[in-house]
Amino acid sequence: MEPKSDEWRLTAYVLGELTPQEASKIEYAVASDPAVRLAVEETERAQARIAEALGRSSDTLLPRQRSAIMRAAREASGVAEVKSLKPKRQILNIWSWPVAAAAVVAAGMFFVNLITPPETVSDVNGAASNARENGSLISPKKGTSVTPLRLTLESGNKSLAVIARGIRKDRNLPASEDVKIEEMLNAFPLDAKRSVALWKGCSLGVEVLRCPWKPSSKLVFLKVRGAKDTTHEVALEYQSSEVVELGDKLVGYKGSGKTTESKPMARIMKPKEDVYLALLIDADDEAIGRLSWTVDGERAPVLNLKEPKDKDASKDARFATLVCGFGLWLRQEDAPNVDDDMLLAMAREVASESLVADRYDLLELVDQAVKLSRE
């Protein structure tokens, strides 16, 4: 078949995209048909002109951007090193935030219980109590076994309003003690539903993702929601096959003192009431344990915690990650990992989506805070 002058194959021939067999047919046509030859020459001129005009960019990344990339590479390459170390341990770090309806002020007790030898209960509870009283980090001794962990949750979102007023009106970054991550998260309605279990009208949802500022760790977002019309008592346990050390990052809330209770204290969930919990688990395995929960004392379906390999994090998870990162940045905790570049990278990722007003406000606040810190 003779190639016609307007066939797309002529363009492909000029661009070197034909097989040798197809190319030889075009060459024959060029030699024997002046119209084909003219079409080829015009195409060659056009593609040369456009290629020259488009050219190749000589722009490069800024030095700080290159640094951020290499930092991410070093962090990621550090995962390979961790894999060669032994023993494998999981360190549990917890943020928690209640997202009850704004009118619900009554504080509840919410427990995350971990399988542990009973003789360590008082040690770890003591440590946890110290952390709760001053909102600072605790560093447990290695080899300390897990214990039931009680979290005292306070509703409300005063912390974010205080931070915003300081940054916008007073042009000051907040004091560390004014930054309460669970309250910052409480200011936004968030969901976690990559895996969901239902029981007696209540639901437990979870989403697992890799921590962006610490790739050797995973962030786990949990949401417990009450039933539609009835009140239920809900208790939740985190279980792991590995020895779990009680880690740091009980950030920003105050507890009521020591306790030696070994059983979880259930949370009374009013109709449609929500409770959110965020965990940071230092584990490089794909499977990082499971959630076991009860409703009115009855065992509900267990949820296995696993980082999905083929799914991007949800918008809510990305946003919650940003809020947590912002809180850490403000408190200057984990400073090498949550620096300006990491914070802004997380903000940009969130900014690429369609946002409601309150989330957009947070992005502006992050931007203003970073600028203030550089003045």
Added chain:
Amino acid sequence: MKMNPQEYESFIERAVTEFESPLIGYARTYLYDLDRARDVVQDTFIRLCRQDPEKVEEYLKTWLFTVCRNRCLDVLRKEKRIQTLDEDKWSKVRETEPSPDEQMEQDERLADVMRYMDRLSENQKEVILLKFQQGMSYDEIHKVTNLTQGNIGFLIHSGLKRLRELINLNGGVEHGT
């Protein structure tokens, strides 16, 4: 991951050195702004750091351009950019940073061609950029865009034809001719 940490960091560094400029040029054709293009490219490389290098090394170029493209589209979707002929956005190509005369001339030629490119369909524009600006083969373009190779060939042909008509109608691309 079989690479040791030094090998892994070298892999990332080589990828940045080789592809930062082409990716920035590519992102600019979507975003029309150097700073935003740089931000998207930075994000692209940070995402590369989260991948197993053995899984992406073989087709690194197409992986990077695919992710960069998706990030650009995310930004555009967020801003709900309407792709119309717009002189103002192309002024940014010239005004972003000071440049020597030769670079300014190149920017002006680029701005002219991009104005004409804006009259093509999104698919035509995309495949022409990947072919002529980034030097990709039809097969590589297929991996980035998911268009079939036959479709790519037709889009490039029809897009080039349309560009020739527009350039001829407007008296050419080169200045002073």
